[in-house]
Amino acid sequence: MSQLLPRMMLGAVLALLGATPALAAKxxxxxxxxxxxxxxxxxxxxxxxxxxxxxxxxxxxxxxxxxxxxxxxxxxxxxxxxxxxxxxxxxxxxxxxxxxxxxxxxxxxxxxxxxxxxxxxxxxxxxxxxxxxxxxxxxxxxxxxxxxxxxxxxxxxxxxxxxxxxxxxxxxxxxxxxxxxxxxxxxxxxxxxxxxxxxxxxxxxxxxxxxxxxxxxxxVPESGSRFAMLQTGEAQFIAPLPSELVKAAQAIPTLQVVISPSIVARYVALNTMKRPFDDLRVREALNYAVDKTAFVKIVFSGYAAPLDAPIPPQLGFYSKQGVWPYDPAKAKALLAEAGYPDGFSVELWGATSTLAKRSMEFLQQQFAAVGVKATVLPLEAGVRTAKLFNVQKPEDATMQMDYSGWSSSTGDADWGLRPLLYSKSFPPNLFNTAYYHSAAADDAIAAGLASADPAKRAAAYAQAQKVIWKDAPWVFLSVDELIAGESKKLSGVYYMPDQGLLTEEAALD
The missing domain is CATH 3.40.190.10 (Periplasmic binding protein-like II)
Incomplete structure (x- = not known):
């Protein structure tokens, strides 16, 4: 019996070892x-x-x-x-x-x-x-x-x-x-x-x-739930990390916060082919109606900067135009001059994420202060894509205002302007949901596309940005700082300036 017990114990140990994977899955x-x-x-x-x-x-x-x-x-x-x-x-x-x-x-x-x-x-x-x-x-x-x-x-x-x-x-x-x-x-x-x-x-x-x-x-569109995944270890990386939760994340010893500059521009596209946005004065009024500094502070907790050109500063051939100033009195005067002394009602579309909803609610309040009554309509990704980009003819577009963001994933001004603000880029071809059409902007964008000379391209894109800024097909808002949260056990996941993720080198300790 003294020999049998050790053998039984050895068999049990070997069985346990056999049932345990050699390495935990990463x-x-x-x-x-x-x-x-x-x-x-x-x-x-x-x-x-x-x-x-x-x-x-x-x-x-x-x-x-x-x-x-x-x-x-x-x-x-x-x-x-x-x-x-x-x-x-x-x-x-x-x-x-x-x-x-x-x-x-x-x-x-x-x-x-x-x-x-x-x-x-x-x-x-x-x-x-x-x-x-x-x-x-x-x-x-x-x-x-x-x-x-x-x-x-x-x-x-x-x-x-x-x-x-x-x-x-x-x-x-x-x-x-x-x-x-x-x-x-x-x-x-x-x-x-x-x-x-x-x-x-x-x-x-x-x-x-x-x-x-x-x-x-x-x-996980809801920011708190996404952060909870990181806290509990259900996720090892979340993006974006809500700006209002940065301090909470920094206080957790197992987590780290990654903050980096971006080329992500935030704006509201205005359907320039539909009343009242076919009137430049209305588009100007909405730009004056929004306090960009407050937008950055309240919506992004300061982790952004006011947009001062149609493309962000870190993008090639950026040309600074200057932030549209906050002037609600001028906004009201322009609306009255355009025939809307009491404002008007409009739908404001956007995504369903917490950030998008918070952005639209802030804009709703700002517009209301000058008499523009915006109904916020968050749309699920597939529905929004269909409503915005599957439209076959401009006259069939039902979008009035859409809160959006864009990053030029080529790193070049061409892809920051042409898909969004060129007259040949109306949906379904590309993403000019403002249906903006300017011969002067078109000529400048085409000139930047046609040349391989950096100096000529810079001049062309500077002219394009000048024209677009003056025409105000968007309400120009902000440029993001990117914020992600990750486990300290994770390395090799990178948040790129265009808000993309690189995961090829990801490693878990």
Whole structure:
């Protein structure tokens, strides 16, 4: 019996050891503030969805955490002096998640899909300057442009030009939006509007990456609930961290707060094709009606700055115009002059997040002080996308005012202005929901697009910003500071200036 007991104890110990995994799974959960409508990078209109797509997809080039260009699926690029021809030398030995080899044919198929107007993809303008794509050999692609475009490589780093598996495109067609197949560090597992799950790509081409086993994105629009996920450990990273909770987060020893500058502009788009916003005096009045300093203090707890140009200061070719002053008396006088002495009633659309609701409620109070009665209508992401961007003709648009934000994910002024304020960018082509049309602004934006000379581009974009600022198609509000909260056990997740997330190097201790 003395020999039997040790043997029984040894067997029990071995059984326990066998039932215990050698290493605990490293599963990263990221809490975000809104839903993800779909996962087709060529048809995605929001930075959050692009962040999710970035875990699974890659482009020829990409951006680092400071939005500096870095090679990705292309090792290098050569261009001619006129910036009309670009030769990309592709990386060898890369495979898509479905086992399809990455090569020049895959690049050609992906880009031509976005270029094809019959596909009605929202990111087509990123490649609208391409004349043709030629495969020179399995790992060399030549892209010829119809006109000079100095920021072309920036466009090839935008998520809208991510390269998709040609086999998956053939298999899924339009359903690629819910069956993403790329070359990124994580592979697709499941999709719902409020949750996207990915798992580690064991065949990823970068040695030593990824370092976590999975990433799950969970949409939690209510700020307090999102912060609670971080407190309890349900999430290891949340973005944005509500500004009013920064001090609370800083007081928790297991958490850290990350604050960084951004290129995220906040504004209210005014439908300039509908009364009363077809009258410049009304648009001016609404700009005078809003105290931008108070907006920053109350809505963002000071973690922002008043917007003083149509694009943020950190964006290339920014040209300062000066903040619209707060002058409610002048706002009332302009409204009376325009024929609205008693103001008017209007709907103010926006997202469902706590921040969006707080912003709209502040604006509602400011507008009410000059007689404009705004009804706040928060819209779920899919509904808002359909109402704003699926409109086929300007006269069918029902939007009057929409509170929104934009970041130029190419890091260039072109993408800060052309998608939003160019007359050829009306929905469904792009995102000019103000339906703003100015020949002078169009000419300046086109001149900036057509030149590869930085001095000429700077002059063109300065003129565009001057015209747009004077025409006031938006109520110009603020530029964010980005605030995220993370567990001190987490490293390698970066909040980019355009509000995107980089997760490739994520690690959990």
């Amino acid at each position: 599963d990263l959960v990221i809490g975000v503030d809104s839903n993800m409508p779909h996962l087709d990078p060529a048809n995605t209109n929001d930075t959050l969805s692009q962040s999710v797509e970035r875990t699974m997809y890659q482009g020829l080039f990409g951006f680092d955490k400071e939005m500096k260009l870095v090679p990705a699926l292309a090792e290098k690029v050569d261009s001619d002096e006129t910036a009309t021809e670009f030769v990309f030398h592709l990386r060898h030995g890369v495979v898509f998640h479905d086992g399809t080899p990455f090569d020049a044919d895959a690049v050609k198929i992906s880009l031509e899909r976005v270029m094809n107007p019959e596909n009605h993809l929202s990111r087509r303008s990123l490649v609208s300057m391409i004349s043709h794509v030629d495969v020179l050999d399995p790992y060399t692609v030549k892209i010829a442009l119809s006109q000079p475009f100095g920021a072309f490589v920036n466009n090839m780093a935008h998520p809208g030009t991510f390269i998709i598996s040609p086999k998956a495109l053939a298999q899924y067609g339009k359903d690629i939006a819910t069956h993403p197949v790329g070359t990124g560090p994580f592979k697709f597992v499941s999709f719902a509007a409020d949750t996207v799950k990915t798992t580690k790509n064991e065949a990823y081409w970068k040695p030593g990456l990824p370092k976590v086993d999975s990433i799950t994105f969970k949409a």
